[in-house]
Amino acid sequence: MSSGHDDSTCSSVDERADTSGRGRAGLNRRRFLQTTAALTAAAGGSGAGIASPGKAAAAAAQESIEEVIVALGADTRVMDPDLDQGLNDMYRLIFNTPLSVDDEGLPVADLAESWEFADDTTLRLMLRQDAVWQDGEPLTADDFVFTWERMNDPERESTNVQGFSPWLADVIAIDDYTVEMRTSVPYAPALVELDGFWIAPRHFIEEVGDEAFGLKPLGSGPYQVVEWQKDQFLSLEAASTWWGEPQPFPRVRFVIIPDTFTRAAALLAGDAHVVSEPPVAMVPQIEGSGTAYVTQAPDWRIQFIQFPHQDSRRENTPEIDNKLVRQALNYALDREAIATAVGQGNFDVVPGPWFGSSWAYPANAAELGYRYDPERARELLAEAGYADGFTFYFGTSNGFSLMDNELMQACVPYFQDIGLQVEFTSLEWAAFDPARDENQFSAYYLGLSGSTDPHGSPNQYMTSQGRTRGFYDTDPELEEVIWQGATIVDFEERQTYYQEVIFPMMIDVAPWIFLWTPSSIMAVDNRIEYQQGPQPYVEVMKMTAAG
Known part of the structure; x- marks a missing residue:
């Protein structure tokens, strides 16, 4: 495992990036980007070090x-989607969910062959009766109930429950093949979010236990x-x-x-x-x-630099709690230049927390969002009391998502240019994820498997009711506004609320450094x-x- 930069580009890139933050006099962002692109192109053009078909x-x-x-x-930490939601590549082959999401972002049948809203807070699912577990036992409504009970077991410390407990109040088996999911409030994204409600087998887990299930699970896929x-x-x-x-x-x-x-x-x-x-x-x-050939498509991921809550980041980094500092860091980056020179056209810059075609953006989103303005960034730092900068502990995974290490290396000179002393760390995922748990960073690069509903990513990483380690409790008003948007069931009213209330507040609060959406x-x-x-x-x- 790597504990630092990608060795294939480190010697030249590090010399320019000066990740210690001490080399501002010789800093040249244009040369850095040109060199990064040239090094990458050379690696591909010559094929040096790459095995050819034998x-x-x-x-x-x-x-x-x-x-x-x-x-x-990268691998999952445990083969149990209730404890690690990391790898749909694997999980989609082993497990099932009540509903899935198609390539248009719409809910489609999976274990539930049909569904209806009995009222504003009751979703009724009619299950397919031919679905069985991989040992031949029937999959029934009781497994849905068990899955919900298991999520809410405090001794298990489920990570998946955080995506459901804020809005899902109860799961009830009406009969063997009818389930009612009762919500605490009217919840517009419910159907889409059931794509992550992985159903677990009661009979198998009660027989072998959670630990054995997490090592060799029984699924229905x-x-x-x-x-x-x-x-x-x-x-x-x-x-x-x-x-x-x-x-x-x-x-x-x-x-x-x-x-x-x-x-x-x-x-x-x-x-x-x-x-x-x-x-x-x-x-x-x-x-x-x-x-071989290459196939690619723009996807629904949103990639950004996360500002973790103070309990989930490095000690003695109070500057991240200052909104002016977060705004300054957004102004510091030339996203378009990085996406073009390093990303080579495989990343679309976005003004906010959703993929580019999301209906949540207003027509003038690009004008309202952050532009590259290092002078404004320095002014905001001075106004916040950090005219001389501060030490910025900045991390990224290496090889987990497309060009993660290269893109974040390219960000370092920009942060240095506005006066920050950057301590940059790039780790393979197996080391990076525990480093986040150990609160080693002030901020770090992250890419989400974005929900097609605009509530998904902000809820997971900006509210106290979402995933751990996010930007939560830092701005209670933002959290309240995010959740209000999810309870509006009329689409036109909801779209107006996102465009006129939520998006402008996102720009003002700056809970992330907004970056781009990649191609898969x-x-x-x-x-x-x-x-x-x-x-x-x-x-x-x-x-x-x-x-």
Whole structure:
């Protein structure tokens, strides 16, 4: 595991970035961005250090794929979606939810084949009766009740319950195949958010216990777990009990390869069939290999720099609580320049906390949002009492999301330019996530699998009722406004509220450094047909064998 910068670019980039914050005299952001782009392009153009397809790959091209190998940058912490919601790539093959979300962002049937609102606070789900667990036991309304009870068990410290407890009051089994989900208030995003309500098997967990379930779970999805070695691999096989569309492959194997270039090399060497988030600079090499191609699409993720609550960040960093400081940091970055020079056109800058096409943005959102204005940033820091700057403990994952390390390295000189002393840390996800738990940062880069409803991301990371480690309790008025927006069920009234009340307040409070939405990029073996959609993960069930 890496404990610092990406070694492939570190020697040149660090010299310019001067992450200690002591080298402002020699700082040149333009040269930094040009050099970063050139280094990345050189890595892709020459293919230095990247394995090319060998004899094994050529021979394999004549064979059908019995086990598709998917290379990801990080693993889940535990194979229990109630405790870690990190990897839909895996979970969607093992588990099910009441409803799913299609590529248009609309709710569609999953375990519930139909649904209706009996009143403003009662959602009735009619379950499909052919769904079974992977041991053949029927999946019933009682499993829905158990899932809710399990989420609310204080001894388990569920992380998923935080997304539901603020609005979901109770889950009731009317009969074996009818469930009522009763909300504490009228809640507009309910149908979309049930896409994350992973149903757990009562009979199995009561027999083996939570710990055993988290190591080798029993699901109701198309594939069942054969073996999981954390941070190494997950082996799945097609479940004979599956009740949905046929599985495209007999077996699926996820392998964890944190480094993006190494992931791409595995594809070119024939050691993987699908690679998530390959280096952008290697796309021409992959496309020209004759054995693989790249598929990509703008997705629903929103990426930003998180200002954690004071209980979830580094000690003695009170400056983050000052709104003027947060505004200054938003003015400090030239997002367009970074997205163009480093992101190479794979990132769309957004003015706020939603993906670019969200209906929550007003028509003049770009004008209301932050522009690149370092002079204004310095003025705000001085007004806040930090004319001489402060030490900014800034972190990012390395290889978890598309170009995370490179993009955040490019931000460092901008922060230095307004007077901050930047302590920059880049870690592979297996080390970065615990570092967040240990409160090592003032702020850090984060990318969400964004909800198609604009309540999702702000609720998760800006309110006390959302996920842990977010920007919560820092501005109670913002939290109140966010939740008011979720209770408006009339669409036109709700849209007006988001555009005229919530968005302007977001800009003023500056709970994040607003950045961009990325494209999902996947590299795929020619023997597989696959088109990446807006869901920011690998969807094995949408693949077919080529030919």
